[in-house]
Amino acid sequence: MSQKHIAIIGAGNLGISIAEGIVDGGLKKSSEVFLTRRHIESISYLKNKGYQTITSNLEAVKQSRIVMLCVQPKQLPKVLEEINPVLTEDHVLVSVITGVMLAEIEKQITVKATVIRAMPNTAIAIGESMTCITSNGNEAEVKEIQALFDALGKTLVIDEKLMQAATVLGASGIAFFMRFLRAATQGGVQMGFHSEEAQLIAVQTAKGAASLILENGNHPEVEIDKVTTPQGCTIEGLNEMEHQGLSSAIIKGLMASYERISNIK
Numbered sequence: 001m002s003q004k005h006i007a008i009i010g011a012g013n014l015g016i017s018i019a020e021g022i023v024d025g026g027l028k029k030s031s032e033v034f035l036t037r038r039h040i041e042s043i044s045y046l047k048n049k050g051y052q053t054i055t056s057n058l059e060a061v062k063q064s065r066i067v068m069l070c071v072q073p074k075q076l077p078k079v080l081e082e083i084n085p086v087l088t089e090d091h092v093l094v095s096v097i098t099g100v101m102l103a104e105i106e107k108q109i110t111v112k113a114t115v116i117r118a119m120p121n122t123a124i125a126i127g128e129s130m131t132c133i134t135s136n137g138n139e140a141e142v143k144e145i146q147a148l149f150d151a152l153g154k155t156l157v158i159d160e161k162l163m164q165a166a167t168v169l170g171a172s173g174i175a176f177f178m179r180f181l182r183a184a185t186q187g188g189v190q191m192g193f194h195s196e197e198a199q200l201i202a203v204q205t206a207k208g209a210a211s212l213i214l215e216n217g218n219h220p221e222v223e224i225d226k227v228t229t230p231q232g233c234t235i236e237g238l239n240e241m242e243h244q245g246l247s248s249a250i251i252k253g254l255m256a257s258y259e260r261i262s263n264i265k
């Protein structure tokens with residue numbers, strides 16, 4: 001087993017994003033990353049970039065200490081059954097699979113390998129993920145995996161009981177903020193901009209707002225106070241949005257999503 005190699009089991013949307021983030025971020029060479037899936041022809045372009053694309057999960061796990069499980073939840077039992085014969089206590093299994101508890105994975109493997117859950121989002125492809133991480137102990141391995149995801153955005157180690165909430169806020173959150181950006185763009189078009197111009201203004205403004213908070217750690221309301229002149233246009237717009245239920249709609253949407261994820265099984 002190689003310390004250098006990493007296996008991505010299930011090279012779909014997220015698996016590929018993680019692989020590209022790791023390689024583009026300079027953490028691994030593409031030749032040190034095994035990518036597996038059954039329909040391997042669909043990732044031949046990654047083979048051309050030097051990745052080791054193979055159909056054998058067994059071979060990938062044999063050659064790599066860190067194994068990222070990136071398949072859909074229903075595909076996991078078959079994958080674990082397949083790789084069990086070559087798993088050792090030195091392996092570190094990292095599952096990004098939504099809703100599958102650490103205990104469920106630990107129950108299905110036949111050795112005492114370290115199991116870690118990570119919940120990134122699709123911005124991992126550009127090194128801007130928010131990744132929440134949890135595990136049952138194994139601090140050194142958690143630090144190692146956290147360092148990997150740190151290079152792909154920001155990370156937070158959390159209790160497993162908060163993993164569903166992290167999925168809603170951080171992973172589904174990408175879709176929620178996208179819908180806000182689409183609405184802001186539509187408003188910009190109605191005020192007279194072409195859609196590309198409106199989108200650029202909305203998106204860069206959203207990035208600026210988020211960056212302000214990330215940089216100075218202020219509460220959002222402190223930054224809002226700086227923009228809202230008494231009797232001005234900003235407070236007029238903001239209050240109208242609240243009369244229409246903006247904050248309430250967002251919180252209710254998050255809670256509906258949370259209830260859904262909590263009841264899936």
Ligand SMILES: NC(=O)c1ccc[n+]([C@@H]2O[C@H](COP(=O)([O-])OP(=O)(O)OC[C@H]3O[C@@H](n4cnc5c(N)ncnc54)[C@H](OP(=O)(O)O)[C@@H]3O)[C@@H](O)[C@H]2O)c1
Pocket residue numbers: 009010011012013014015036037038039040057070071072073075078079096097098119120121122171
């Ligand atoms: N998308 C997100 O924002 C996000 C965020 C956090 C977590 N997640 C979780 O990440 C996981 C993957 O999501 P995704 O969107 O990347 O799904 P996806 O595109 O469907 O990727 C899953 C991949 O697994 C491969 N696969 C299936 N069975 C396999 C097997 N036996 N051996 C090897 N590969 C196999 C599939 O390819 P073949 O059919 O060719 O085998 C497919 O490409 C899910 O569990 C999801 O809950 C997603």
